[in-house]
Amino acid sequence: MLLRASGQNENASYNINSITDSQLESGVKHAQHLRALTEAAISSDWLKLAEIRPQIESAIGRQQTVDTLVVASAFNGITRVADATGIPLDDNVALATVSLRNETGIQRFEYAEKSDRYG
């Protein structure tokens, strides 16, 4: 939802489905580099990250490479806060994102659905 809102603020349109489908073009600048850095960091694949970091620094610059990892590391923590406390979506977000959650497959992460799957 926040990606969609950013697009509106920037007069741009982003493909939300690209979040869960890497084959789709997102429309976000340097998305393939951001995705590669993020996925290596969150997977704790430090060897891969050491390999791709210099290449991506050459493509998008050192500061943007570091800042991508700054954001990714923050969300590696805060998603765990959400998952460990079972917080519900904020009411207006829940109402505004029904179709988006179903389109992207995010609905399957809903906590009651997880309890049904995993016990």
Add this chain to the structure above:
Amino acid sequence: MYPDHLPLSTQLNQAHAQAWQTISAPGDFFTGAQRLEMVRISRQAIGCKLCEARQSAISPNAISGEHDGHSSLDNTIVEMIHRIRTDPGRLTKSWFDHTTQTISKQAYVEIVSVVTSAVIIDTLHNSLGQGVPNLPLSIRGRVGKNFNQDAVEAGAWVPLLAAGADTTDTDHLPEVPNIIRALGLVPSAVALFFGTFRPHYTLKDIQLSISQSQAEFIAARVSAMNECFY
């Protein structure tokens, strides 16, 4: 905490140093030594054979056994830390209920805060090729035993910080989103986690070299990888 050649803000550097200091000191339900042990266990969870087997299973509950390594912490806490570190997307209410039969919800919230703050710091260090930072020495002292008695049941597993339903004028986002309220049962847990998190990201006008939409793309990708519904 970081070498000078890395282009990180002073604010972030200071926040992480402060978080490390705070973790090493007594909290409200655990001593400094216990809190540092939580960080050590969190690191040990990466590569734990039981956790790897569970991650490959259809349900983590299908595999039983013992986690790698030894700890002075109670087994329930060790299990909790391993699950939060290695398989957060498959935590469930029944797992939470089972966990909080042994430890109080207040203690649970403090553990979440310590472990997730350390995850942020360790992830950034590792991502930048620095290896994880050394743990400081623990600071002796008594636990505070303070918690928020006005926390409310609001549909989460834990009581949340009480907040109104006001929304921001521009984005229709709540003034106090549930993620801010999540650790509200223990104010020191809120302070530790968001003190660590805040220099990394803001909901608008992000003060980094990447745009807000790039930051949201990264955030959304992490959420999907960690199967985070929120």
